[in-house]
Amino acid sequence: MTAPHPEELVLDALGPSGPYRTRRRETVTDTTGEPVAELCLVPGLFVTRTLAALRAAAPPSREERLAALTRAARVFREDTVHGLSYDEYERTVARVSGIPLPAVRSAADEIADSARRPLAGSYGALPGGAVFDWGDPRTRTGAAVWTRRGEVLAVGAAGNHPAPHALWLEALALGYRVAVRPSRREPFTPHRLVAALRAAGFGDDHVALLPTDHAGADEVLRGADLSLVYGGDDIVHKYAADPTVLVQGPGRTKVLITEGADWRAHLDTLVDSIAHHGGVKCVNATAVLVEGDPAPVARAVAERLAALPSLPADDEKAVLPVQPVERARALERHLLERARGTTAHLGGDGVVEELSVGGAVLRPAVFEVPHLAGGWHTTELPFPCVWVAPWSRSDGTAPLRESLVVGVLAGDSRRDLELMDALVAEPTIANVHVGDHPTHWMDRGVPHDGYLGEFLMRTKTVIRGCVKGYTSP
Template sequence: MAAPEPYTLDALGPGGPYRARHRETVTDTAGSAVAELSLVPRLFVSRALGALHRAEPLPRERRLAALARAARVFREDEVHGLGYDAYERTVSRVSGIPLAAVRSAADEIADSARRALVGAYGALPGGAVLDWRDGRTRTGSAVWTRRGEVLAVNAAGNHPAPHALWLEALALGFRVAVRPSRREPFTPHRLVAALRAAGFGDDHVVLLPTDHDVAGELLGGADLALVYGGDDVVRRYAADPSVLVQGPGRTKILVTAGADWRAHLDTLVDSVAHHGGMKCVNASAVLVEGDPAPVAAALAERLGALPSLPAEDEKAGLPVQPLDRARALDRHLRERARGTVAHLGGDGVVEELPDGGAVLRPAVFEAPDLRGGWHTAELPFPCVWVVPWSRADGAAALGGSLVVGVLADDAEPADGELIDALVADRTIANVYVGDHPTHWMDRSVPHDGYLGEFLMRSKTVIRG
C-alpha cells in the first residue's frame, strides 16, 4: 500500500490560503513525511503586516462572539480537510506529545477562546474604564487602551497549550500574526483557520510560516511581539519593551522539614510527570530541607513505573522524540548529571520504539548541594533534580522560577516569613502553598503575569 500524500499546510495570509514555492517537509518522530508547510518570503510578511495595520478591529461584542464560535469549530469541526480526531493524533505523532496531553491542550485552547474576556480583562485596573464614552470620563477617569494594533507571535513548538494565550489579544482588539513552529504547525494552522471561519477577517489573524532569517521581519513589522524560546532568546530581547518573552520555566518545589512529603507524594509525582513533563510548569527540581535521598528514592520508584508507549497510544504518559534527538538529550543529561547520585536514568533515558522514534524515560538525580546549579536544569521530559536546602539558602535558591510549590506549614512564623519572601521575589511568577500541583492553572488568574499588562496601558480622559 502506498504511503498517504503529505498533508498540505498553506500559509494563511490576508488574501486567503497561500501555497508557497518554498515548502518544508514536516516529519513524525519516526522520520516519515506527514505534511508540507509553505514558507512565505519576506515581502509576503511585510505586505501581510501592512494589511493587519490597516484593518479595523471588530466591535468588542462581535469579537467575543467570534471567539466563542471559533472554540466550537476548533474542537468539533473538520478544518481544511482535517477532522478533530485526525488533528489530535497527527499532533501527537509529529510532536511526540502524549495523546492525552494533546487532547488536554486542545480543551485549554477552546476554553480560552470561550472565556477570553476573563483572561484578557483580568489585567484591567480597578480605576479604569474600557471606553472614553463611559460617563466616568466626564469628571476624569483612566481609560484602558491598546499599546498598539498588531501583535506578532513567534510560537512555541514544544506544546500546543501556549496558543491559548494569544487569543486574549484578539479579545482586546489586536490583529495577530502567528509564526508557527515548524516542529508542530498543525495547532496554529487549525486555530487560525477556525478563527477565520468564526468571523474574524483574513486581515485580522494570519499564519505566516517563515525561515528563521525572515522572522525578524515579522517581529519588526508588528507593534508588539510575544516570543517563545530558551535562554538565548530571553537574553536577545530582555531590553526590548515591545517584546514579551516566554522563556524556560525552571519550576521548583520546596519541601520544608515540618512537611510530611509522603502524604503529598502523588502531588510531587504529578508535578514532575503530568502530560509527559514537557511543559514549563512541570517541576524540574525538588529542594528538601533535610535529607533529600528518601524523597529522590520515592520519586524514582513511582516515575520508573511509567510505561514506554507510542505517543498516540491512549495510555501514553511519556514523550517520544526522533532517535537522534533523544540520544542528544541523553548525552546532555549525562554530562549535566556529573557529580550527582542517579536514582533513575543513570544508565540512560532512551528507549527505542519498534516502529521508530524513542521514548524519553524519566530521570531522578540527587544533587549534593545548590552550588552546582543542577536544580536550574530543565529538560523536555520528566527529569527532576532533588537537592538539599537550608533556611540559610532562603528564597533566593528558588529564584528564576515560573512556579514555586511550597510544602510548608504557613501557620508557623518561620514558614510564613519564607512564603512572604517567595511572594516578594520578582523573579518568581507564581507561588503555590500546600497540596497543589505546579501545573495548576485557571483562566481567571495570571500565568506569567496577565498578557493584558503587556498589551494595554491606562491614559486619563476628561471631557464635558
C-alpha cells in the same frame, strides 16, 4: 487513525487574501522520521504586506469579537478544518510533536476554553480604577481608559506544546490583529486555530499565519507593534532589552519541602508536578529542594516515575514524550554529562527506550545532587527529569529565583510563614503554590506569567463633555 499522506496535506500560509500556497516548502516529519505534511514558507515581502494589511484593518466591536471567538472554539473542536477532522488533528500533533495524546487533548481543551471565555484572562489585567472605553459615563468627570499599546501583535509560537496558543487569543479579544509565525516542529495547532478563527468571522486581515525561515521570523517581529515570543535562554537574552517583546522562556519550576512538612502525604501531587503532560511544560517541576536529607524524597519519587509505561505518543494511554531516536540520544548524552557528580536514583544508565514502531520514549530521570552550588537544579529538560537537592534556611530564596512556579510543602511555624512572605515578595518568582496544589495548576482568570493584558494595554486619562450619538466600540 492514520493522518493523510503528505501529498494530500499541505499547510498553506494564511495571508490577508486567504490561503497562499508557495513553491518553497518544508517537510514536517513525525517522530519516526516519516513525512506527514508540507509547510509553505513565505518570503519577507509577503510578511511585510501582510502586517501592513493587518495594521490597516479596523477591529470588530467588542461584542463581535467575543461572538466570533465563541464560534471559533466550536469550529476548532468539532469541524473538519483544511482537510483534518479533530480526531485526525490531535493524533497528527501527537505523532509529530511526540507529546502524549492525552496531553494534546487537554491542551485543545485549554485553547477552546480560552476562546469561549477570553475576558477571564484578558480583562483580569484591567486596573480597578479604569474603564473599557472613552464613552463610559465616568469619563465625564475624568477617568482612566484602558487602551491598546499598538494594533498588531506578532506571535513567535512554541513548538513544545499546543497549550500556549490559548494565550494570544486574549489579544484578539482586546482588538489586536494577530500574526502567528508557527513553529516548524508543530505547525498544525496554529494552522487549525487561525483557520477556525477566520471561519468564525475574523477577517483574513485580522489574523494571519506566516510560516517563515529564521530571517523571516525576525521580519515578523520587526513589522509588528508588539511581539510575544517563546524560546530558550538564547531568546530571553536576545530580547531582554526590548520593551516591545514579551518573552516566554524556560520555567525552571521548583518544589520546596521544609522540615515541617509531611511530604509523604503529598507524594501524588509531587510526582504529578514532575510528570504531568509528559514533563514537557514550563510548569512541570524540574527541581525539588529539601530541608534535611533529600535521599528519601528522591527514592520515593523515582519509584513512582519508574512505573510509567513506554508507549507511542498517539496511544490512548501514553504519558511520556517521544522523540526521533537521534534527538533522544542527544538529550540523553546532555543529561548524563550534566549529571556528573550526582547520585542517580533513576535514569543513571540512560533515559532512551526505542520503540518497535520507530522513535524513542524519553524515560524519567531522578538525580540527587550534593549541593546547590553546582547549579544542577537550574537544568530544565523536555521530559520528566528532576534534580533533588538539599536546602537550608541559610540558602534563603536565592536558589528559588528565576522560577515560573515554586510549589511549597511546609509546616505552619512562624519561620515557615516568614518564608512564604519572602517567596511571594521575590520579583523573579512568577507564581507560588502552597500546599497540595501541583505546579501545573492554572486557571483562566489568574495570571500565568503575569497577565498578557499588562503587556498589551495601558491606561490614559480621558475627561469629556456629553457626546451625542456615541456608541461604545
